[in-house]
Amino acid sequence: MPLFHRQLIAALLFACLSLAAQGQPLRIVSEAWPPYIHTENGVLRGLDYETTQIVLQRLDVEVEWQLLPWRRCLMALEQGQADGILGIFHTPEREASMLFPGEPLSQIDFVLFYAKANPHPFQHLTDLRGLKVGVSAGYWYNNRDFRESTLFTRESAPSHAANFGKLVRKRVDLVINDRRSGHFILAQTGLEEQIQHHPQVISRNPLYLGLRRNAGHDELAQRFASELRRFKQEPAYAALKARYNSPDRPRRAAQPPSKTANH
Known part of the structure:
Protein backbone atom coordinates (compact mmCIF):
# COMPACT_ATOMS: atom_id res chain seq x y z
CA MET A 1 0.00 0.00 0.00
CA PRO A 2 1.45 3.43 -0.94
CA LEU A 3 2.66 5.59 1.92
CA PHE A 4 0.09 8.29 1.11
CA HIS A 5 -2.78 5.81 1.44
CA ARG A 6 -1.45 4.53 4.74
CA GLN A 7 -1.19 8.08 6.05
CA LEU A 8 -4.72 8.87 4.87
CA ILE A 9 -6.14 5.78 6.57
CA ALA A 10 -4.30 6.64 9.78
CA ALA A 11 -5.66 10.19 9.68
CA LEU A 12 -9.21 8.96 9.10
CA LEU A 13 -8.89 6.43 11.92
CA PHE A 14 -7.66 9.13 14.29
CA ALA A 15 -10.55 11.38 13.26
CA CYS A 16 -13.05 8.59 13.87
CA LEU A 17 -11.59 7.90 17.29
CA SER A 18 -11.80 11.58 18.14
CA LEU A 19 -15.42 11.81 17.02
CA ALA A 20 -16.27 8.67 18.95
CA ALA A 21 -14.66 10.11 22.05
CA GLN A 22 -16.69 13.31 21.65
CA GLY A 23 -19.95 11.44 21.12
CA GLN A 24 -20.01 9.77 24.52
CA PRO A 25 -19.07 10.72 28.09
CA LEU A 26 -15.45 10.51 29.10
CA ARG A 27 -15.15 7.55 31.45
CA ILE A 28 -12.79 8.32 34.33
CA VAL A 29 -11.89 5.87 37.09
CA SER A 30 -10.06 6.43 40.34
CA GLU A 31 -9.68 5.03 43.80
CA ALA A 32 -11.14 6.87 46.78
CA TRP A 33 -8.28 8.82 48.30
CA PRO A 34 -9.37 11.75 50.48
CA PRO A 35 -9.01 14.65 50.05
CA TYR A 36 -8.22 14.22 46.33
CA ILE A 37 -11.31 12.17 45.50
CA HIS A 38 -13.80 10.56 47.88
CA THR A 39 -17.48 10.39 48.70
CA GLU A 40 -19.42 12.30 51.34
CA ASN A 41 -22.97 11.11 51.89
CA GLY A 42 -22.88 9.41 48.51
CA VAL A 43 -21.63 12.51 46.67
CA LEU A 44 -18.20 12.68 45.03
CA ARG A 45 -15.94 15.35 46.51
CA GLY A 46 -12.25 16.17 46.58
CA LEU A 47 -9.56 18.59 45.48
CA ASP A 48 -8.53 16.82 42.28
CA TYR A 49 -12.02 15.56 41.50
CA GLU A 50 -13.60 19.02 41.74
CA THR A 51 -10.71 20.62 39.87
CA THR A 52 -11.08 18.10 37.04
CA GLN A 53 -14.86 18.52 36.95
CA ILE A 54 -14.58 22.29 36.66
CA VAL A 55 -11.94 22.14 33.92
CA LEU A 56 -13.81 19.53 31.87
CA GLN A 57 -17.08 21.44 32.22
CA ARG A 58 -15.36 24.49 30.80
CA LEU A 59 -14.19 22.32 27.91
CA ASP A 60 -17.78 21.08 27.42
CA VAL A 61 -16.78 17.48 28.15
CA GLU A 62 -19.31 15.21 29.88
CA VAL A 63 -17.83 12.74 32.37
CA GLU A 64 -18.83 9.44 33.94
CA TRP A 65 -16.99 8.65 37.19
CA GLN A 66 -16.37 5.31 38.86
CA LEU A 67 -14.44 4.51 42.04
CA LEU A 68 -12.58 1.20 42.02
CA PRO A 69 -9.62 -0.37 43.82
CA TRP A 70 -6.43 0.99 42.26
CA ARG A 71 -5.39 -2.20 40.52
CA ARG A 72 -8.82 -2.44 38.88
CA CYS A 73 -8.49 1.19 37.75
CA LEU A 74 -5.26 0.36 35.94
CA MET A 75 -6.83 -2.76 34.42
CA ALA A 76 -9.91 -0.84 33.24
CA LEU A 77 -7.72 1.66 31.41
CA GLU A 78 -5.54 -1.08 29.92
CA GLN A 79 -8.57 -3.02 28.66
CA GLY A 80 -10.29 0.03 27.17
CA GLN A 81 -13.10 0.07 29.74
CA ALA A 82 -12.05 3.57 30.87
CA ASP A 83 -10.79 6.65 29.07
CA GLY A 84 -8.93 8.22 31.96
CA ILE A 85 -7.60 7.61 35.43
CA LEU A 86 -7.48 10.32 38.09
CA GLY A 87 -4.55 10.75 40.46
CA ILE A 88 -1.74 8.88 38.72
CA PHE A 89 2.03 9.40 38.58
CA HIS A 90 3.71 10.16 35.27
CA THR A 91 6.38 7.49 34.72
CA PRO A 92 8.31 6.59 31.54
CA GLU A 93 6.82 3.09 31.66
CA ARG A 94 3.29 4.46 31.47
CA GLU A 95 3.88 6.69 28.46
CA ALA A 96 3.40 3.74 26.12
CA SER A 97 -0.25 3.40 27.11
CA MET A 98 -1.18 6.79 28.59
CA LEU A 99 -1.22 10.47 27.70
CA PHE A 100 -0.31 12.92 30.44
CA PRO A 101 -1.48 16.55 30.18
CA GLY A 102 1.35 19.04 30.56
CA GLU A 103 -0.01 20.34 33.87
CA PRO A 104 -0.41 18.20 37.02
CA LEU A 105 -3.50 18.37 39.20
CA SER A 106 -1.65 18.52 42.51
CA GLN A 107 1.51 17.44 44.29
CA ASN A 205 5.25 13.44 43.18
CA PRO A 206 2.79 15.36 40.99
CA LEU A 207 -0.58 13.70 40.35
CA TYR A 208 -2.10 13.74 36.86
CA LEU A 209 -5.22 12.90 34.95
CA GLY A 210 -3.94 10.07 32.76
CA LEU A 211 -5.76 9.50 29.45
CA ARG A 212 -5.74 6.34 27.38
CA ARG A 213 -3.31 6.62 24.48
CA ASN A 214 -4.43 5.95 20.89
CA ALA A 215 -8.05 6.70 21.75
CA GLY A 216 -8.40 10.14 20.22
CA HIS A 217 -7.62 12.10 23.39
CA ASP A 218 -4.48 13.93 22.23
CA GLU A 219 -6.21 17.26 21.68
CA LEU A 220 -8.16 16.91 24.92
CA ALA A 221 -4.92 16.41 26.87
CA GLN A 222 -3.56 19.68 25.49
CA ARG A 223 -6.77 21.62 26.09
CA PHE A 224 -7.08 20.19 29.60
CA ALA A 225 -3.56 21.31 30.51
CA SER A 226 -4.16 24.84 29.21
CA GLU A 227 -7.47 25.27 31.02
CA LEU A 228 -6.09 23.73 34.21
CA ARG A 229 -3.23 26.25 34.24
CA ARG A 230 -5.78 29.03 33.78
CA PHE A 231 -8.00 27.76 36.60
CA LYS A 232 -5.06 27.49 39.00
CA GLN A 233 -4.54 31.25 38.70
CA GLU A 234 -8.09 32.01 39.86
CA PRO A 235 -9.26 32.76 43.43
CA ALA A 236 -11.73 29.86 43.10
CA TYR A 237 -8.87 27.37 42.92
CA ALA A 238 -7.10 28.94 45.91
CA ALA A 239 -10.31 28.64 47.92
CA LEU A 240 -10.80 25.02 46.83
CA LYS A 241 -7.24 24.13 47.79
CA ALA A 242 -7.53 25.85 51.17
CA ARG A 243 -10.73 23.95 51.95
CA TYR A 244 -9.05 20.59 51.47
CA ASN A 245 -5.79 21.60 53.14
CA SER A 246 -7.62 22.23 56.41
CA PRO A 247 -10.02 19.40 57.23
CA ASP A 248 -12.40 20.22 60.05
CA ARG A 249 -13.68 17.92 62.74
CA PRO A 250 -17.31 17.83 61.45
CA ARG A 251 -16.05 15.80 58.48
CA ARG A 252 -15.86 12.84 60.83
CA ALA A 253 -19.61 12.49 60.46
CA ALA A 254 -19.08 11.52 56.82
CA GLN A 255 -18.51 7.84 56.16
CA PRO A 256 -14.83 7.04 55.57
CA PRO A 257 -14.22 5.56 52.13
CA SER A 258 -14.62 1.80 52.04
CA LYS A 259 -11.98 1.47 49.34
CA THR A 260 -8.46 2.73 49.09
CA ALA A 261 -6.52 5.90 45.40
CA ASN A 262 -1.82 5.71 42.97
CA HIS A 263 -0.46 5.74 42.03
Whole structure:
Protein backbone atom coordinates (compact mmCIF):
# COMPACT_ATOMS: atom_id res chain seq x y z
CA MET A 1 0.00 0.00 0.00
CA PRO A 2 1.45 3.43 -0.94
CA LEU A 3 2.66 5.59 1.92
CA PHE A 4 0.09 8.29 1.11
CA HIS A 5 -2.78 5.81 1.44
CA ARG A 6 -1.45 4.53 4.74
CA GLN A 7 -1.19 8.08 6.05
CA LEU A 8 -4.72 8.87 4.87
CA ILE A 9 -6.14 5.78 6.57
CA ALA A 10 -4.30 6.64 9.78
CA ALA A 11 -5.66 10.19 9.68
CA LEU A 12 -9.21 8.96 9.10
CA LEU A 13 -8.89 6.43 11.92
CA PHE A 14 -7.66 9.13 14.29
CA ALA A 15 -10.55 11.38 13.26
CA CYS A 16 -13.05 8.59 13.87
CA LEU A 17 -11.59 7.90 17.29
CA SER A 18 -11.80 11.58 18.14
CA LEU A 19 -15.42 11.81 17.02
CA ALA A 20 -16.27 8.67 18.95
CA ALA A 21 -14.66 10.11 22.05
CA GLN A 22 -16.69 13.31 21.65
CA GLY A 23 -19.95 11.44 21.12
CA GLN A 24 -20.01 9.77 24.52
CA PRO A 25 -19.07 10.72 28.09
CA LEU A 26 -15.45 10.51 29.10
CA ARG A 27 -15.15 7.55 31.45
CA ILE A 28 -12.79 8.32 34.33
CA VAL A 29 -11.89 5.87 37.09
CA SER A 30 -10.06 6.43 40.34
CA GLU A 31 -9.68 5.03 43.80
CA ALA A 32 -11.14 6.87 46.78
CA TRP A 33 -8.28 8.82 48.30
CA PRO A 34 -9.37 11.75 50.48
CA PRO A 35 -9.01 14.65 50.05
CA TYR A 36 -8.22 14.22 46.33
CA ILE A 37 -11.31 12.17 45.50
CA HIS A 38 -13.80 10.56 47.88
CA THR A 39 -17.48 10.39 48.70
CA GLU A 40 -19.42 12.30 51.34
CA ASN A 41 -22.97 11.11 51.89
CA GLY A 42 -22.88 9.41 48.51
CA VAL A 43 -21.63 12.51 46.67
CA LEU A 44 -18.20 12.68 45.03
CA ARG A 45 -15.94 15.35 46.51
CA GLY A 46 -12.25 16.17 46.58
CA LEU A 47 -9.56 18.59 45.48
CA ASP A 48 -8.53 16.82 42.28
CA TYR A 49 -12.02 15.56 41.50
CA GLU A 50 -13.60 19.02 41.74
CA THR A 51 -10.71 20.62 39.87
CA THR A 52 -11.08 18.10 37.04
CA GLN A 53 -14.86 18.52 36.95
CA ILE A 54 -14.58 22.29 36.66
CA VAL A 55 -11.94 22.14 33.92
CA LEU A 56 -13.81 19.53 31.87
CA GLN A 57 -17.08 21.44 32.22
CA ARG A 58 -15.36 24.49 30.80
CA LEU A 59 -14.19 22.32 27.91
CA ASP A 60 -17.78 21.08 27.42
CA VAL A 61 -16.78 17.48 28.15
CA GLU A 62 -19.31 15.21 29.88
CA VAL A 63 -17.83 12.74 32.37
CA GLU A 64 -18.83 9.44 33.94
CA TRP A 65 -16.99 8.65 37.19
CA GLN A 66 -16.37 5.31 38.86
CA LEU A 67 -14.44 4.51 42.04
CA LEU A 68 -12.58 1.20 42.02
CA PRO A 69 -9.62 -0.37 43.82
CA TRP A 70 -6.43 0.99 42.26
CA ARG A 71 -5.39 -2.20 40.52
CA ARG A 72 -8.82 -2.44 38.88
CA CYS A 73 -8.49 1.19 37.75
CA LEU A 74 -5.26 0.36 35.94
CA MET A 75 -6.83 -2.76 34.42
CA ALA A 76 -9.91 -0.84 33.24
CA LEU A 77 -7.72 1.66 31.41
CA GLU A 78 -5.54 -1.08 29.92
CA GLN A 79 -8.57 -3.02 28.66
CA GLY A 80 -10.29 0.03 27.17
CA GLN A 81 -13.10 0.07 29.74
CA ALA A 82 -12.05 3.57 30.87
CA ASP A 83 -10.79 6.65 29.07
CA GLY A 84 -8.93 8.22 31.96
CA ILE A 85 -7.60 7.61 35.43
CA LEU A 86 -7.48 10.32 38.09
CA GLY A 87 -4.55 10.75 40.46
CA ILE A 88 -1.74 8.88 38.72
CA PHE A 89 2.03 9.40 38.58
CA HIS A 90 3.71 10.16 35.27
CA THR A 91 6.38 7.49 34.72
CA PRO A 92 8.31 6.59 31.54
CA GLU A 93 6.82 3.09 31.66
CA ARG A 94 3.29 4.46 31.47
CA GLU A 95 3.88 6.69 28.46
CA ALA A 96 3.40 3.74 26.12
CA SER A 97 -0.25 3.40 27.11
CA MET A 98 -1.18 6.79 28.59
CA LEU A 99 -1.22 10.47 27.70
CA PHE A 100 -0.31 12.92 30.44
CA PRO A 101 -1.48 16.55 30.18
CA GLY A 102 1.35 19.04 30.56
CA GLU A 103 -0.01 20.34 33.87
CA PRO A 104 -0.41 18.20 37.02
CA LEU A 105 -3.50 18.37 39.20
CA SER A 106 -1.65 18.52 42.51
CA GLN A 107 1.51 17.44 44.29
CA ILE A 108 1.81 14.90 47.08
CA ASP A 109 4.46 14.15 49.68
CA PHE A 110 4.68 10.57 50.89
CA VAL A 111 5.73 10.44 54.55
CA LEU A 112 5.75 7.85 57.31
CA PHE A 113 3.06 8.08 60.00
CA TYR A 114 3.57 6.66 63.50
CA ALA A 115 1.44 6.14 66.59
CA LYS A 116 2.44 8.56 69.35
CA ALA A 117 2.11 5.70 71.86
CA ASN A 118 4.52 3.56 69.84
CA PRO A 119 6.99 5.90 68.07
CA HIS A 120 9.72 4.61 65.80
CA PRO A 121 12.46 7.18 65.09
CA PHE A 122 13.11 7.54 61.39
CA GLN A 123 15.74 9.41 59.41
CA HIS A 124 17.14 6.76 57.04
CA LEU A 125 15.86 3.53 55.53
CA THR A 126 18.15 1.58 57.85
CA ASP A 127 15.96 2.80 60.73
CA LEU A 128 13.17 0.63 59.29
CA ARG A 129 15.10 -2.61 59.76
CA GLY A 130 12.82 -5.36 61.04
CA LEU A 131 9.70 -3.17 61.08
CA LYS A 132 6.32 -3.70 59.41
CA VAL A 133 5.09 -0.80 57.25
CA GLY A 134 1.45 -0.43 56.23
CA VAL A 135 1.10 0.23 52.49
CA SER A 136 -1.68 0.44 49.90
CA ALA A 137 -1.89 -2.37 47.35
CA GLY A 138 -0.87 -1.38 43.83
CA TYR A 139 0.69 1.95 44.84
CA TRP A 140 3.87 3.08 43.09
CA TYR A 141 5.87 4.79 45.81
CA ASN A 142 8.23 6.74 43.59
CA ASN A 143 11.35 5.96 45.59
CA ARG A 144 13.13 2.88 44.31
CA ASP A 145 15.15 2.33 47.48
CA PHE A 146 11.99 2.37 49.60
CA ARG A 147 10.02 0.30 47.10
CA GLU A 148 12.61 -2.46 46.78
CA SER A 149 14.18 -2.47 50.25
CA THR A 150 14.34 -5.82 52.03
CA LEU A 151 15.08 -4.23 55.41
CA PHE A 152 11.39 -4.13 56.35
CA THR A 153 8.17 -5.91 55.47
CA ARG A 154 5.10 -4.37 53.82
CA GLU A 155 1.51 -5.11 54.71
CA SER A 156 -1.44 -3.76 52.74
CA ALA A 157 -4.92 -2.96 54.02
CA PRO A 158 -8.32 -2.63 52.29
CA SER A 159 -8.39 1.14 52.87
CA HIS A 160 -6.25 4.05 54.02
CA ALA A 161 -8.38 4.38 57.16
CA ALA A 162 -7.85 0.68 57.88
CA ASN A 163 -4.09 1.20 57.67
CA PHE A 164 -4.27 3.86 60.39
CA GLY A 165 -6.50 1.62 62.47
CA LYS A 166 -3.85 -1.08 62.31
CA LEU A 167 -1.25 1.48 63.33
CA VAL A 168 -2.97 2.43 66.60
CA ARG A 169 -3.58 -1.27 67.34
CA LYS A 170 0.16 -1.99 66.82
CA ARG A 171 -0.51 -4.39 63.96
CA VAL A 172 1.93 -2.33 61.87
CA ASP A 173 4.77 -0.13 63.07
CA LEU A 174 4.46 2.67 60.52
CA VAL A 175 2.14 3.67 57.67
CA ILE A 176 3.16 5.41 54.46
CA ASN A 177 0.70 7.90 53.03
CA ASP A 178 0.55 11.34 51.51
CA ARG A 179 0.90 14.01 54.20
CA ARG A 180 -2.23 15.96 53.19
CA SER A 181 -4.30 12.83 52.67
CA GLY A 182 -3.10 11.21 55.87
CA HIS A 183 -4.09 14.12 58.08
CA PHE A 184 -7.41 14.51 56.27
CA ILE A 185 -8.24 10.84 56.97
CA LEU A 186 -7.10 11.15 60.58
CA ALA A 187 -9.46 14.10 61.04
CA GLN A 188 -12.28 12.06 59.51
CA THR A 189 -11.68 9.09 61.79
CA GLY A 190 -10.88 10.99 64.98
CA LEU A 191 -7.33 9.62 65.22
CA GLU A 192 -5.46 12.89 64.74
CA GLU A 193 -4.52 13.08 68.44
CA GLN A 194 -2.99 9.59 68.36
CA ILE A 195 -0.96 9.68 65.15
CA GLN A 196 1.75 11.96 63.78
CA HIS A 197 4.12 11.86 60.80
CA HIS A 198 7.89 12.03 60.44
CA PRO A 199 9.09 15.16 58.58
CA GLN A 200 11.31 13.28 56.13
CA VAL A 201 9.69 13.00 52.70
CA ILE A 202 9.98 9.54 51.14
CA SER A 203 9.00 10.84 47.71
CA ARG A 204 7.43 13.97 46.24
CA ASN A 205 5.25 13.44 43.18
CA PRO A 206 2.79 15.36 40.99
CA LEU A 207 -0.58 13.70 40.35
CA TYR A 208 -2.10 13.74 36.86
CA LEU A 209 -5.22 12.90 34.95
CA GLY A 210 -3.94 10.07 32.76
CA LEU A 211 -5.76 9.50 29.45
CA ARG A 212 -5.74 6.34 27.38
CA ARG A 213 -3.31 6.62 24.48
CA ASN A 214 -4.43 5.95 20.89
CA ALA A 215 -8.05 6.70 21.75
CA GLY A 216 -8.40 10.14 20.22
CA HIS A 217 -7.62 12.10 23.39
CA ASP A 218 -4.48 13.93 22.23
CA GLU A 219 -6.21 17.26 21.68
CA LEU A 220 -8.16 16.91 24.92
CA ALA A 221 -4.92 16.41 26.87
CA GLN A 222 -3.56 19.68 25.49
CA ARG A 223 -6.77 21.62 26.09
CA PHE A 224 -7.08 20.19 29.60
CA ALA A 225 -3.56 21.31 30.51
CA SER A 226 -4.16 24.84 29.21
CA GLU A 227 -7.47 25.27 31.02
CA LEU A 228 -6.09 23.73 34.21
CA ARG A 229 -3.23 26.25 34.24
CA ARG A 230 -5.78 29.03 33.78
CA PHE A 231 -8.00 27.76 36.60
CA LYS A 232 -5.06 27.49 39.00
CA GLN A 233 -4.54 31.25 38.70
CA GLU A 234 -8.09 32.01 39.86
CA PRO A 235 -9.26 32.76 43.43
CA ALA A 236 -11.73 29.86 43.10
CA TYR A 237 -8.87 27.37 42.92
CA ALA A 238 -7.10 28.94 45.91
CA ALA A 239 -10.31 28.64 47.92
CA LEU A 240 -10.80 25.02 46.83
CA LYS A 241 -7.24 24.13 47.79
CA ALA A 242 -7.53 25.85 51.17
CA ARG A 243 -10.73 23.95 51.95
CA TYR A 244 -9.05 20.59 51.47
CA ASN A 245 -5.79 21.60 53.14
CA SER A 246 -7.62 22.23 56.41
CA PRO A 247 -10.02 19.40 57.23
CA ASP A 248 -12.40 20.22 60.05
CA ARG A 249 -13.68 17.92 62.74
CA PRO A 250 -17.31 17.83 61.45
CA ARG A 251 -16.05 15.80 58.48
CA ARG A 252 -15.86 12.84 60.83
CA ALA A 253 -19.61 12.49 60.46
CA ALA A 254 -19.08 11.52 56.82
CA GLN A 255 -18.51 7.84 56.16
CA PRO A 256 -14.83 7.04 55.57
CA PRO A 257 -14.22 5.56 52.13
CA SER A 258 -14.62 1.80 52.04
CA LYS A 259 -11.98 1.47 49.34
CA THR A 260 -8.46 2.73 49.09
CA ALA A 261 -6.52 5.90 45.40
CA ASN A 262 -1.82 5.71 42.97
CA HIS A 263 -0.46 5.74 42.03
